[in-house]
Amino acid sequence: MRFLMLEAYYGGSHKAFMDGLCRHLPHTTEIKTLPARHWKWRMRSAALLFIKETERMEAYDGIVATNMMSVADFKALAGPMCPPVLLYFHENQFDYPPSPRSHVDYQPAMTDLTSAMAADVVAFNSASHSHRFFQSADAFFRRFPKPDLLWVLDTIREKSVVLYPGCDFTGLTPAGDKSYALPRCIVWNHRWEHDKNPSDFFFALEEVRKKNVNFKLMLLGARHARVPDSFSRAMETFREHIICSDYPEDKTDYFRFLSRAHICISTAWQENFGIAVAEAMAAGCLPLLPSRLSYPELLPPEFHSSCLYKDTSGLISQLEWFASCPEEEFRKYQDLRSWVLRFDWKERIVPFNKALEDMVHAKKGTLGSGR
Incomplete structure (x- = not known):
């Protein structure tokens, strides 16, 4: 045809x-x-x-x-x-x-x-x-x-x-010996726009930092000439945590950065599927997602209670645990990678x-x- x-x-x-x-x-x-x-x-x-x-x-x-x-x-x-x-x-x-x-x-x-x-x-x-x-x-x-x-x-x-x-997951196969040792890297790989609600993301990071939880931060994702003010403030607030703030035009470079991350967070008000989250999961990231929109469809039901949050306080408490728990506990979630490959x-x-x-x-x- x-x-x-x-x-x-x-x-x-x-x-x-x-x-x-x-x-x-x-x-x-x-x-x-x-x-x-x-x-x-x-x-x-x-x-x-x-x-x-x-x-x-x-x-x-x-x-x-x-x-x-x-x-x-x-x-x-x-x-x-x-x-x-x-x-x-x-x-x-x-x-x-x-x-x-x-x-x-x-x-x-x-x-x-x-x-x-x-x-x-x-x-x-x-x-x-x-x-x-x-x-x-x-x-x-x-x-x-x-x-x-x-x-x-x-x-x-x-x-x-x-x-x-x-989704095209080519190049996102993480090495079998990928380390999840502390401090863990949190990634934002969504568009830098208001509908992705970055304010709640940075608020949660600040609250976790107040609890003396150390972390690294990558700010990926496409951006336009105008970006929400919260990103400008975050560049200063979290300058000691940020290891990358870029959106590589080359997808190979983007996947290389993504494969170094450990935790992917979304705070979006608008999302109809979630390719960025699917890519992060395929790269071995553990997702923390709001229990709304399309996000429950990206996860098997048995992971909903641990990877979906209902409000900002739930996001903060779960992020604190994911960013500080022992590596063997973190690795229990790695079956998510095989699950998300169904979207290839x-x-x-x-x-x-x-x-x-x-x-x-x-x-x-x-x-x-x-x-």
């Missing part, structure tokens, strides 16, 4: 996902992309830009697009020759927390809804994300004046699936391939029946 891959925000996790999917699908793929900037403009204009570059719709058996493009616009412009579309939700615009400098804008959320209505298959990157999408959209529609629009969600739900993204692309490509092939066959079956 031949698939057209459309990514209107080709950067970060969006880029990693689309590149990985193209590399592992056992079909021919042709990818069209736009730079990862001006996301609202991308959502509104990407269909126009992509349709201009696509000459023969009948050359493709199917399309994969992410929610940074209006699928409704694209299919309307493509006309009756448009092949079936799988729409992949990395995030949705209903529950994405606005930055302190922005206001709530429901236009992108409506684009998400019309895209989902127009798509043939709607895929979410976690069960938690799917649940929050429908919950938030339901609350949104209930604010509308009559007539009732809740039927839209029933239509979308009927064609929705959960497809975890694949070699495993995840199987359900992706089935979903795409089923979508194409269903479309051809409908056309063949004359409906």
Whole structure:
């Protein structure tokens, strides 16, 4: 089969996902992309830009697009020759927390809804994300004046699936003799943005330090021109602990740093899967994650009580233990690495391939029946 891959925000996790999917699908793929900037403009204009570059719709058996493009616009412009579309939700615009400098804008959320209505298959990157999408959209529609629009969600739900993204763990195999001796290294490998809630992370570090627990610190993760003030303060507050504050462009260098860490922490308010956490676990890090969002899905149930925390006090107490416990106690958690390997692309490509092939066959079956 031949698939057209459309990514209107080709950067970060969006880029990693689309590149990985193209590399592992056992079909021919042709990818069209736009730079990862001006996301609202991308959502509104990407269909126009992509349709201009696509000459023969009948050359493709199917399309994969992410929610940074209006699928409704694209299919309307493509006309009756448009092949079936799988729409992949990395995030949705209903529950994405606005930055302190922005206001709530429901236009992108409506684009998400019309895209989902127009798509043939709607895929979410976690069960938690799917649940929050429908919950938030339901609350949104209930604010509308009559007539009732809740039927839209029933239509979308009927064609929705959960497809975890694949991860590329190549180069992340830690040495069998990796040391977990004190002091242990804590890593932040998330984006330096407000929705990742860095303030709570640095607060927990300060509280643990007050308990005379020593640690090393690596501040990895992508950053933009503007970063939260908490990072600037942390660079001074924890200067004696920081052994790295960088985001290596080369993935090999990034993995090399990550493989030296011992504890990965998230304090995020917004996370729909958690590739950064999965990568850290594959590198042998022990995760400390909030018991919300998609994080419970990244861990086996038997590790929930020790690796998921309910509030900041729970994070502090568990971090104190992980950063100071004997090495033999720390090593009891190393089975997590084998667990997280289920998110490797070699495993995840199987359900992706089935979903795409089923979508194409269903479309051809409908056309063949004359409906």
